[in-house]
Amino acid sequence: VVLYFGVKKGIEKVSKVLFPAMLMIFIILVVKALTLSDAGKGLEFFFGIHPEKFSTEGLLYALGQSFFSLAVGFSCMVTYSSYLSKKENIPRAAVSVATMNIIVSILAGVTIFPIVYSFNFEPTAGPGLLFIVLPSIFSKMAFGSLFLAAFLLLFLFATLTSSFSLFEVIIAAFNPRDKGRGKIVFIIGLIVFLSTIPASLSFGTLSHVTVAGKSIFDATDYLVSNILLPIGCLLISLFVSFRMDKAMILEEFTNNHTKSMTYFKIWKFLVRYIVPVLIIIVMLFSL
Numbered sequence: 001v002v003l004y005f006g007v008k009k010g011i012e013k014v015s016k017v018l019f020p021a022m023l024m025i026f027i028i029l030v031v032k033a034l035t036l037s038d039a040g041k042g043l044e045f046f047f048g049i050h051p052e053k054f055s056t057e058g059l060l061y062a063l064g065q066s067f068f069s070l071a072v073g074f075s076c077m078v079t080y081s082s083y084l085s086k087k088e089n090i091p092r093a094a095v096s097v098a099t100m101n102i103i104v105s106i107l108a109g110v111t112i113f114p115i116v117y118s119f120n121f122e123p124t125a126g127p128g129l130l131f132i133v134l135p136s137i138f139s140k141m142a143f144g145s146l147f148l149a150a151f152l153l154l155f156l157f158a159t160l161t162s163s164f165s166l167f168e169v170i171i172a173a174f175n176p177r178d179k180g181r182g183k184i185v186f187i188i189g190l191i192v193f194l195s196t197i198p199a200s201l202s203f204g205t206l207s208h209v210t211v212a213g214k215s216i217f218d219a220t221d222y223l224v225s226n227i228l229l230p231i232g233c234l235l236i237s238l239f240v241s242f243r244m245d246k247a248m249i250l251e252e253f254t255n256n257h258t259k260s261m262t263y264f265k266i267w268k269f270l271v272r273y274i275v276p277v278l279i280i281i282v283m284l285f286s287l
Helices: 006-033 039-047 056-069 076-081 090-118 126-138 144-174 181-195 197-201 216-242 246-254 258-286
Strands: none
Touching: 006 090, 006 126, 006 144, 039 090, 056 216, 056 258, 076 144, 090 126, 090 246, 090 258, 126 144, 144 181, 181 197, 197 216, 216 258, 246 258
16 A cells, blocks of 8 residues: 555655654663663673674674665665655765664664563574563563554564565566556565565475575575675676766766765775675675
8 A cells, every 4th residue: 555655655654653653662662671680781792892702704794784784785775765856965865874774773782682681581592582572671661562562563664664665666667657556566566475475484384395404484585685685786886886877976976066076986986896895705705
């Protein structure tokens, strides 16, 4: 339904309500987490600097994680940036996106790790912490069940808004003139829905089915995360560096601000020479 109404009337209106609401609940959780008995140990684990634990492997994992957290290589940025005003300063917008990503990540860490240590969970449990740790703190709060339901609902919507942006690029590709949008949305939605059923069932009915020793879900995740996503990033960087019209790039980047020229030259050098090498290294390591 949201995709049927498009970006402006659908995705944008939904996002304007959901993301601020999720941020407010996050802040409430941070305050509560910091009052727990072993909050200090959790903060030490999260913010503690231990040079002896630094490794190239950890650095490459961090670089790989940055692809996800900033949605680099996905089509999210393509969708939302295509609706920006011509007056928008792209470098400034990029800094805003990165800054907000860091803030939300820190809020998540400040929430999760004090709970982990206060309730004796394993801090390296990964994504499962979301559904194990947070219910523990909600159970200690007044109206905790209500807060938990609201948070998980908002988390679902946060996931959906990312999905909307991924869908939108496919919809736009098959419907460049934005006519007959409803039919395209239905067909693409149905195809994606059906194709994801095996991955969904890999935790139950199809748990015995493996692909290269991995469950269907893990194999799909590996294909996208370790192969397709880095390749997409690599192709984008090479296309922008060597094939895209240079005058267009300069105009979009500087937005007629001469003081942006220095940043443009730095960015151009990074995208052409540094970024492709780093992407290849991360991809080879992840394989």
